[in-house]
Structures are given as structure tokens and as C-alpha cells.
Amino acid sequence: xxxxxxxxxxxxxxxxxxxxxxxxxxxxxxxYLFWYVQSPGQGLQLLLKYFSGDTLVxxxxxxxxxxxxxxxxxxxxxxxxHWSDAxxxxxxxxxxxxxxxxxxxxTKLIIKP
Amino acid sequence: xxxxxxxxxxxxxxxGQNVTFRxxxxxEHNRLYWYRQTLGQGPEFLTYFQNEAQLEKSRLLSxxxxxxxxxxxxxxxxxxxxxxxxxxxxxxxxxxPRLAGGPPRETQYFGPGTRLLVL
Numbered sequence: 001x002x003x004x005x006x007x008x009x010x011x012x013x014x015x016x017x018x019x020x021x022x023x024x025x026x027x028x029x030x031x032y033l034f035w036y037v038q039s040p041g042q043g044l045q046l047l048l049k050y051f052s053g054d055t056l057v058x059x060x061x062x063x064x065x066x067x068x069x070x071x072x073x074x075x076x077x078x079x080x081x082h083w084s085d086a087x088x089x090x091x092x093x094x095x096x097x098x099x100x101x102x103x104x105x106x107t108k109l110i111i112k113p
Numbered sequence: 114x115x116x117x118x119x120x121x122x123x124x125x126x127x128x129g130q131n132v133t134f135r136x137x138x139x140x141e142h143n144r145l146y147w148y149r150q151t152l153g154q155g156p157e158f159l160t161y162f163q164n165e166a167q168l169e170k171s172r173l174l175s176x177x178x179x180x181x182x183x184x185x186x187x188x189x190x191x192x193x194x195x196x197x198x199x200x201x202x203x204x205x206x207x208x209x210p211r212l213a214g215g216p217p218r219e220t221q222y223f224g225p226g227t228r229l230l231v232l
Contacts, residue, residue: 004155032219043117043204044156044223090155094219100169101221103155 002027004091006104014112015083021076021107023091033074034092034101035065044090050074061085086111115139117224119205125230126195133191134227138207145188146221147180148204149173156204162188163210195231202226 005024013019025031032051036044048059055067065076074091088108092101118137126132138145143164148156159178160170164185174180177195182188192199206221 034220036223041225043225044206046220046222049220092155100158100161101156103157105153105155 002093002102004093004102004104006089006091006107008107009105010108010110012110012112013081016080019076019078019081019085019109021089021091021109023074023076023104025072025074025091025093025102027072027093027095027102029095032094033065033067034094035059035063035074035076036090036092037061037087038090038106039087047076047089081109081111083111083113085109117205117207117222119203119224119227121227122225123228123230125232127232128197129194131191131193132195132229133189134203134205134229135187135189136205136207136224137187138205139222141209142207142222143185143210144208144219145182146206146208147188147190148206150202150204150226151200159190159203192229195229197231200229200231202228 003026007022034049035047037047038044047063048057048065050057050067058064063078065074067074088106090106091104094101120135145162147159150156158171159174160180162182165182177193180190204226206223208219208221
């Protein structure tokens, strides 16, 4: 079955600290992987995506993610978080012939001052 | 690039009423998607259009739900005889088509959503 698991419902980090959000997927074909961010009352904004090539991808707002096929993971990282990063983060997977995106349940990021 | 727009942003209705939402995709995008998102969950796929053709519907899309994209531009999602369980955020996204033999371009760009509350 195709699925995306984000094991952490909430994560709290101090402003300026590093961040890693976990994403594991189960997908029967070559996966395309995405991270989106959703702020309260806002739509989903694409942070970064992986289609092929370099497994370390850079995104907007200083985020990066690494695709590890052997671990079926696509974890999101940021070296130093800012208060404005507080939001909900969603990992999603799709495929070459699959227009549907399959989504994780999201991880809510809380920033401590 | 004006982005994906959705109207209305919020809708409160009474159980049993019909509601209709509109989505305007990014102008050069010929693919359009509808998703539903409930609190604490990721989006769930509802349906998908390529131009005016509705190519796939999720089993989540009951007979009370209908979506159209008559001219291949904007789309509407109608819910008939609304139920309290229909309360959710309805998200629209659009994307470019995949060119034969070309790299994938199916990044989906989302609108702000329509939040529906059924009383």
C-alpha cells in the first residue's frame, strides 16, 4: 500500500536551533517527493521537491531535504529556525504516472523564543 | 502569475443545503485537482481534471459531490444536501502537463482553500 508517515505530530524547538522533520514513505514505483508548509489559514506552499538526480535538494526559506532510498525517507532539515517557521509541514509522494499525491498527516512545528 | 485562487474562502451552511466552490488555476496549467483536508490531517485526493476531462474520482467523492471544468479553465465543486461530516477545508491545486519524454513537471500549486462549516 502507498503511504506517507510523519511520525512526529508536534515538534518544539528553540529559535536558532536546528530542525529535522521526519518523513517515511511506502511507494511501489519511483517516488517523487515533496515538502509543503501550511501556515494557519493559508494554503499549502511548496518548500522543495525531489524528482531525480542529487539526493540532497535545496528549497526555499533555507530548508533542505535528503532522499535516502535505502531507508525510504525524505527528511526535512534547517540549520537554524526562525519564529516565522512556525507552521505545519506536510510530506507528500507521487509518481511518474500517478497524478495523485499521497500525504502524511503533518508535523506541527512550534518555536520557543 | 496570479497563483491559484479559490472562492469563497469561507462558507457556513446548514445541513441539507447545497454549496458550490470555485477554483481558478494558474493560467497555463491544464491539470486541476481537488483535495479535502480535515483538522489534523493531510489533504485527501478527491478528483482530477486534465483540461475539461475529469479523469479520476476518489471513492471519497460520494454521489452528493460533483465537479466540473466546462471550458478547461476554472472548476467548480458542488456538494448537494450537505452533512456535518462534509465540514473541512477544500483545496484546489493546478499543475503543468507532463510532456512526452520530458522531465516531470507535475508540481502542484495550491490555492488558499475554502473552509466549509456545516451546522
